Amino acid sequence: MAKLIRITTIPLSLEKLLEGQLTFMSNNYEVTAVSAEKKRLEKYGQENKVDTFHVGMTREITPLLDTKALLKLYSFLRKEKPLIVHTHTPKAGIIGMLAAKMAGVPIRLHTVAGMPLMETTGAKRRILNNVEKLTYACATKVYPNSEGLYKIILDEKFTSENKLKVLGKGSSNGIDTNYFNPGQYSEEERAEFKKRLKIPENDTVFIFVGRLVADKGINELVQAFEELEKIHGNISLLLVGPFEQELDPISETSLRLINSCPKIFTVGYQEDVRPYLMVSDVLTFPSYREGFPNVVMQAGAMGLPAIVTNINGCNEIIEEGKNGTVIPVKDRSALQGAMRKMVENKSWRTQLQKNARKKITDNFEREIFWQLLLEEYKLQEKYLGEKKFS
Incomplete structure (x- = not known):
């Protein structure tokens, strides 16, 4: 099976924002979850039956720690040679997409599920804008999880329209309506x-x-x-x-x-x-x-x-x-x-x-969204194959 690496800044995002999704994908890929907080990440991996790899990431601007995390992740990706790296959350996005690009990962996907930078101004806003642009530049496809975010990304000129796609009617994971009943x-x-x-x-x-x-x-x-x-x-x-x-x-x-x-x-x-x-x-x-x-x-x-x-x-x-x-x-x-x-x-x-x-x-039924995402992965694989033979 091809390897799929999913990256979030902290395990809480894996547990809540992507609940059940990585386990579903493990039927089609060899899945590894990458995040900070080693013990919590390992617990997540055991409970969801996926491999894990710890990278110390923070939710703040920490250049030295971020560089260390980037190099560690780059080394891991070079060794693992995954087909797909898919990132979520801003810090995991920039570190994950940059490391994946450097390591030559062919399919590099990033989901945008909110933009903290929209509430910042001045020098910090300029830094965050540039980080966002670099993240998208390193990605092969970017998935805003709402039509509103799609529009903001275009308005801010973070990337081109042909790199963007909203899956279904929005969301990053849908909702299990049997559970929430x-x-x-x-x-x-x-x-x-x-x-x-x-x-x-x-x-x-x-x-x-x-x-x-x-x-x-x-x-x-x-x-x-x-x-x-x-x-x-x-x-x-x-x-x-x-x-x-x-x-x-x-x-x-x-x-x-x-x-x-x-x-x-x-x-x-x-x-x-x-x-x-x-x-x-x-x-x-x-x-x-x-x-x-x-x-x-x-x-x-x-x-x-x-x-x-x-x-x-x-x-x-x-x-x-x-x-x-x-x-x-x-x-x-x-x-x-x-x-x-x-x-x-x-x-x-x-x-x-x-x-x-x-x-x-x-x-917003959850299993329908999972199927949409799986189809998107297969579509990206198809595009990759067409590029190789064109």
Whole structure:
């Protein structure tokens, strides 16, 4: 079997963003997962029955460590001689694509699932722009995981149109709608879990799932909730995810509100988010930038309507007035207004709920996406063969 190398900066991306995908591909390729955090990576490999190779990568700009990682990966690829290297996440993208190009790997693929550079300015933005261009220059094909990202890449002139392709209707991995299925839980289980979290039984529960950082709109969300809670006492906010104060801190005001408000519940990072979605009524996802957010698909598959910002990915999953509502970015007032409407207009919210799951099952089924990606690999192999004999 031909060798396929999949690279992410940290194993969390393999576990969550690409869940199940590498195991599926191992039926057709000899798959190796490359990432940082050696012990966690090895655990992932054992659980998913794929080989692993550890490369110490960071999510920050660290020239010396990055050079060391590049050389280590280059040496590995020279030895392994894979047919395909496929990278995800910005740091793994530049190191992986550059190493693969240097090592003469014939098929070099990079998936774009978000652009942190969109929220930066000045010298750092110029550096990140150049890194993005170099990544795409080294790749033979680039896959934005949403139509919005496709457009941004062209607008920013990072690469040419003939190098870009969106697979299916977007996403990097689709959604397992059998796993994310509200039918798995009874009303009794829902009530019991809500009680365990100490959320009042009759509260309307807004949920956020993701990193609790500024770029995800947490400042706007917490402050909008606090203002709304003064008007409607029977609401709760459930925050599922880790703080990253060292990378992208939320404000001290937001931190104080989270710690002091009895109706804001934080549970940290959770391996399985389904029970938390099960006890919730509305997803609130006021992010500043995304690729194609898994959580919006997960919540939809669990039957939750969503309040999302008007950014790529989000506005491709949520259709205004059908399975949720779309608000402007960084607009606390609009966010509060949308949350208030969800509380006060229950018939509207119920109608959105009815449409939420169908939108996901019709468009983003996981195994269909896996098959699309496998077909794309075979297509790239075909192009390679045609080049050799032309």
